[in-house]
Amino acid sequence: MTRPSTRAKKEGLGKNLQTVIAIEELCWGDTGLLLSWPGQGLGNAAIDAVATEEQLERFGDKWAAMAITEPEAGSDTASITTTAELDGEEWVLNGEKIFVTAAERSEAVVVWATIDKEAGRGGIKSFVVEKGSPGFKLDHLEKKLGIRASDTGTFVLNNCRIPKDNILGSSEVKKSKTTAGFKGVMKTFDNTRPHVAAQGLGIARAALEFTKEKLEEVGAEFDYRKSPNNIKSREKDYYLMEANLEAARLLTWRAAWMADNGKRNSMEASMAKAKAGRAGTLLTQKCCDLLGPVGFSCRDLAEKWMRDAKIIDIFEGTGQIQHLIVARQFLGLSSKELK
Amino acid sequence: MIDFAMSKEQQMVRNEVAKLVKGVVVDTAHDMDEERHIPPAAIQKAWELGFSISMIPESYGGFGLKDSPVETALILEELACGDMAFALAVMLPSLFIHPIAEMGTEDQKEKYLPLYCGETYKPCTLAIQEPHVGSDPVDLETTAERQGKAYVLNGKKCFVPGAAKAGHMLVAAALDGENNLFIVSGDVPGMTVGAKEKNLGLYALDTFEVSFKDCAIPMENRLGGEDGCAYDQLIQKSRVAMAAIGTGVSRASLEFVKDYAKQRVQFGEPIVHRQSVAFMLAEMAYEVDAMRLMTWKAASRLEAGKDAARESYLAKLYTGEMAMKVTDYGVQVMGGHGYIRDYPVERYYRNGRGISILEGIATL
Ligand SMILES: Cc1cc2nc3c(=O)[nH]c(=O)nc-3n(C[C@H](O)[C@H](O)[C@H](O)COP(=O)(O)OP(=O)(O)OC[C@H]3O[C@@H](n4cnc5c(N)ncnc54)[C@H](O)[C@@H]3O)c2cc1C
Numbered sequence: 001m002t003r004p005s006t007r008a009k010k011e012g013l014g015k016n017l018q019t020v021i022a023i024e025e026l027c028w029g030d031t032g033l034l035l036s037w038p039g040q041g042l043g044n045a046a047i048d049a050v051a052t053e054e055q056l057e058r059f060g061d062k063w064a065a066m067a068i069t070e071p072e073a074g075s076d077t078a079s080i081t082t083t084a085e086l087d088g089e090e091w092v093l094n095g096e097k098i099f100v101t102a103a104e105r106s107e108a109v110v111v112w113a114t115i116d117k118e119a120g121r122g123g124i125k126s127f128v129v130e131k132g133s134p135g136f137k138l139d140h141l142e143k144k145l146g147i148r149a150s151d152t153g154t155f156v157l158n159n160c161r162i163p164k165d166n167i168l169g170s171s172e173v174k175k176s177k178t179t180a181g182f183k184g185v186m187k188t189f190d191n192t193r194p195h196v197a198a199q200g201l202g203i204a205r206a207a208l209e210f211t212k213e214k215l216e217e218v219g220a221e222f223d224y225r226k227s228p229n230n231i232k233s234r235e236k237d238y239y240l241m242e243a244n245l246e247a248a249r250l251l252t253w254r255a256a257w258m259a260d261n262g263k264r265n266s267m268e269a270s271m272a273k274a275k276a277g278r279a280g281t282l283l284t285q286k287c288c289d290l291l292g293p294v295g296f297s298c299r300d301l302a303e304k305w306m307r308d309a310k311i312i313d314i315f316e317g318t319g320q321i322q323h324l325i326v327a328r329q330f331l332g333l334s335s336k337e338l339k
Numbered sequence: 340m341i342d343f344a345m346s347k348e349q350q351m352v353r354n355e356v357a358k359l360v361k362g363v364v365v366d367t368a369h370d371m372d373e374e375r376h377i378p379p380a381a382i383q384k385a386w387e388l389g390f391s392i393s394m395i396p397e398s399y400g401g402f403g404l405k406d407s408p409v410e411t412a413l414i415l416e417e418l419a420c421g422d423m424a425f426a427l428a429v430m431l432p433s434l435f436i437h438p439i440a441e442m443g444t445e446d447q448k449e450k451y452l453p454l455y456c457g458e459t460y461k462p463c464t465l466a467i468q469e470p471h472v473g474s475d476p477v478d479l480e481t482t483a484e485r486q487g488k489a490y491v492l493n494g495k496k497c498f499v500p501g502a503a504k505a506g507h508m509l510v511a512a513a514l515d516g517e518n519n520l521f522i523v524s525g526d527v528p529g530m531t532v533g534a535k536e537k538n539l540g541l542y543a544l545d546t547f548e549v550s551f552k553d554c555a556i557p558m559e560n561r562l563g564g565e566d567g568c569a570y571d572q573l574i575q576k577s578r579v580a581m582a583a584i585g586t587g588v589s590r591a592s593l594e595f596v597k598d599y600a601k602q603r604v605q606f607g608e609p610i611v612h613r614q615s616v617a618f619m620l621a622e623m624a625y626e627v628d629a630m631r632l633m634t635w636k637a638a639s640r641l642e643a644g645k646d647a648a649r650e651s652y653l654a655k656l657y658t659g660e661m662a663m664k665v666t667d668y669g670v671q672v673m674g675g676h677g678y679i680r681d682y683p684v685e686r687y688y689r690n691g692r693g694i695s696i697l698e699g700i701a702t703l
Contacts (some may be wrong), residue, residue, distance in 0.1 A: 017341060228655075228656050228659075243654075243657035247626075247630075247657055250629060261344075274622075274625060323622065324614070327617035327618060327621035331617060
């Protein structure tokens with residue numbers, strides 16, 4: 001489980017479906033913990049996707065975080081300003097990266113930087129920066145609403161020097177606006193979005209199971225035969241949540257299944273994340289609502305699930321960005337036409 | 340085993356239905372709704388594809404093919420994507436034929452199936468829903484009482500599709516607190532079929548209130564004989580069927596406004612270039628997919644012969660909610676035009692309302 005994508009690659013097998021199922025189980029336990037699991041990070045997914053044999057040898061077993069986000073570049077990943085310049089046998093990186101998951105615990109960070117600002121997306125490359133590289137500093141860690149077991153930090157790159165062949169993919173700058181290089185990295189996300197969706201499923205299921213148990217203790221009855229129009233509102237709320245969770249799960253499984261079967265799943269992956277992010281957020285809120293004081297108190301975990309669930313609708317592309325991806329593909333619109 | 344792909348056979352069936360819908364439904368759905376009437380010729384054309392009788396043994400007039408709830412769900416989605424009223428009318432005889440075939444005694448099958456499994460469409464139906472707030476298919480107010488060699492039915496049903504012309508119908512009633520189905524012939528004394536109902540949606544479908552007052556039917560007309568029938572199984576199938584239909588109606592709305600939004604220009608650009616419009620479409624797109632997956636999951640369990648109480652319940656609940664949301668968005672994307680009956684989205688919206696409310700008007 002720790003490194004499904006590497007293993008899957010070596011075996012030449014798609015394991016996406018296994019992975020999303022496993023992730024749901026793990027996040028039923030704790031999502032912060034999963035994110036703090038060596039090798040689970042996005043950085044590793046990127047390395048697995050594009051690294052050369054030689055790079056796989058050097059970095060394949062290193063726990064790698066991923067640093068894209070900057071203070072002025074969140075959803076708009078193409079607007080990053082961290083730079084990388086070639087100086088002899090080394091790249092020199094300068095900039096600031098925020099909100100890096102596993103910033104402290106990881107052994108290396110895949111840093112996105114531009115080697116040619118004029119080239120826009122075409123100039124954006126990713127680099128493996130190992131901890132301890134000169135000029136690479138973990139500035140501070142954040143305090144967060146949820147997933148508190150996971151460390152999130154800011155890196156400052158101040159004339160940070162790394163070997164020339166730590167660049168992932170080619171160093172060629174493509175002048176055309178939509179380049180294979182940028183797309184290659186973005187493609188990593190097609191595979192990981194269902195994983196994030198699956199995290200949301202685990203959190204939501206934990207909240208739902210707890211809520212059901214508590215409601216039954218106070219006399220709620222769940223009988224799948226009775227008409228939904230003829231039951232108490234708390235029971236109907238519960239059923240609707242269960243149905244939404246199931247719908248999100250099926251969208252997630254479908255996206256993973258498509259990846260396993262070599263089908264292009266970019267739209268379906270975003271559908272899964274859009275749905276799981278939204279459903280998980282609303283559902284965990286509702287659980288707290290139904291539980292009353294038990295949902296507000298930190299003595300039980302309902303409030304934690306509500307705090308944790310919210311991140312699913314934010315990282316690796318906010319819910320709005322997922323809708324944008326779905327809408328563009330579903331409607332056949334370019335990024336110019338639908339901004 | 341998890342598989343999200345359709346088999347070749349399933350695709351073929353779906354394409355066949357899509358062809359039929361294109362041929363006899365798409366261009367006429369509006370008129371059928373306005374005129375509150377479905378041309379019998381169109382129904383007969385669909386009947387000839389044999390959806391309702393393919394799983395009935397050849398000895399009773401059917402095709403003797405394997406029963407496939409998944410395939411039926413595909414058919415229903417496709418038909419309902421054309422028009423929900425048409426879908427329900429075409430599949431009406433299934434409401435009587437399938438429970439008899441699945442749960443009837445040998446005598447009942449022999450007596451009733453050949454009547455309805457012929458080459459021409461003959462209406463027969465099922466009466467479950469009751470005309471009061473809190474109507475619940477498993478908590479029936481209609482009762483059956485054993486009196487000598489007869490069962491005596493008392494109670495009221497509503498939304499019984501095709502009741503006026505039905506040669507026979509199955510009537511759901513509680514017998515000593517247990518839910519049962521009874522075979523009732525169209526001309527039995529004590530049964531009254533009211534005038535055609537007027538409803539929010541499904542204008543083209545004939546539905547009726549049917550009341551029973553000391554309506555005595557022969558003892559051998561209890562479905563399944565002395566042991567009764569697996570009533571809950573019928574409810575499960577009917578819920579999945581409605582889920583499939585809900586998916587179809589919602590998809591119809593989505594497909595229509597998708598094209599519209601790309602063509603409609605306001606402020607110098609197609610409205611679909613605006614996020615608030617595009618995001619509605621994105622949400623509609625994934626909710627329709629989710630509805631279909633919920634439907635398929637429940638149908639697959641039924642196909643595997645497993646209990647699908649939970650899955651069918653959730654599928655109907657979900658598609659009921661989402662059909663409202665999706666068809667509402669459909670109207671919204673078109674603004675004032677969506678409100679006007681020249682466009683089909685207001686019909687989808689009215690019809691979509693039925694998914695969560697109606698029980699037992701379709702089955703797999
Ligand atoms: C706990 C945590 C862990 C994270 N881990 C990582 C990590 O490991 N690596 C990493 O690189 N980043 C990470 N991030 C960053 C995360 O991916 C970004 O926060 C996220 O992409 C959103 O960017 P932003 O916060 O700058 O918001 P903004 O992009 O400023 O967005 C603000 C709001 O505007 C909306 N919006 C923006 N653009 C559009 C648009 N075109 N259309 C419609 N709405 C739009 C957004 O949806 C949002 O609601 C993490 C964040 C958190 C909170």
